[in-house]
Amino acid sequence: MKQVADLMIKNVITLKENDSLATAKTLMHDKNIRNIPIVNDNGECVGMLTQREYLRHAFYLVSQFGTQQITKKEEQTPISKAMSKDILTIEPDIDLSTAAEFFIENKYGCLPVVENDKLVGILTPVDFVKLAHAMLIKTE
Template sequence: MQTVADLMITDLITLKESDSLAKAKTLMAQKNIRNLPVVDEEGNCLGMLTQREYLKHAFYLVSQFGTQQLTKKEEQTPVRNAMNKDILTVSPSQSLKMAAEFFIENKYGSLPVVEDGKLIGILSPVDFVKLAYDMLEQ
């Protein structure tokens, strides 16, 4: 049986709750990613900042302060104000089939992989596409 550990990405880019939305925006653009796990100093997974949540908060900032102030307000706004704390996680020993079913049934862009509360990886639908591609190449 293949498990989440067989497919998850372990070279992670993460944020701290105190990091600014400006930093998150830069990381998303530079690394071409849409989901950033938020961790504490011990590596515990506290939540996720998705591109959707970032944009939602950016629109809120624009509505409150105008477009001229957006960059300044993003620098002043901590990730904790926009991140999703109510997240689902998977364990590395969970079956890939179960994880695939989750992606099919839900509209999540990624799943943090957690072991003993610590973030150890991330799994996304793109990882399944890569797996399917590799299988087709064989």
């Protein structure tokens, strides 16, 4: 295991820009995830919706419309209003140590993995913790 491709999650849960914040909220809750790559019809990663960005937009909606309207407003709000479009991606053939350094220095919650402009996976710090745990168990 030396490359991002060896550690990344390959079966990535994604949404589209026009999906609602309500859909994202449900998906994050049901799948226990904090980061959702946003893809276009060609499978290209065009953004990222993190739990933090979702919450920031949800608080904005509450401040504008009150708690009584939050569910309705989340259903009406496309992800494109809350997602980050300025994202960094990584390629699957990058060395894992390089990816680890990136997480250490930048404190990102995830990195979309792209190949030929298509989303092929996602890498998170939790993946590195799982790897470290497996290595610790193996050496005991």
